[in-house]
Amino acid sequence: MSAAVPPLVLVFKTITLLIGGFVTYTAARAARKTGWAGLTYLAVGFGIATFGSLLAGVADQALLLDTSTALVVENALTAAGFAVIGYSLYATQRGAGGP
Numbered sequence: 374m375s376a377a378v379p380p381l382v383l384v385f386k387t388i389t390l391l392i393g394g395f396v397t398y399t400a401a402r403a404a405r406k407t408g409w410a411g412l413t414y415l416a417v418g419f420g421i422a423t424f425g426s427l428l429a430g431v432a433d434q435a436l437l438l439d440t441s442t443a444l445v446v447e448n449a450l451t452a453a454g455f456a457v458i459g460y461s462l463y464a465t466q467r468g469a470g471g472p
Contacts, residue, residue, distance in 0.1 A: 390426060394423055400413075418454045418459075419458065425447045426450075
């Protein structure tokens with residue numbers, strides 16, 4: 374491990390992964406059920422942001438990358454995820470494949 378991680382950080386990372394995974398799964402299930410492209414993008418966006426949190430933790434703790442590199446990876450994937458989530462809102466406007 375690169376540095377001692379406070380147990381509270383691990384608790385919050387676990388909560389983030391559980392809630393992010395639930396939101397991703399629920400949005401993906403709704404997208405399959407409705408065929409609405411905006412929900413697909415929403416699921417992908419949350420999946421990217423959640424995966425960024427997971428990957429940063431693995432990179433920092435298991436792959437022994439320095440904490441700053443793991444933080445950059447996490448923030449880059451979070452930003453990309455939010456960009457896709459933002460696009461999902463745009464894709465759900467009238468005439469963009471919604472119901």
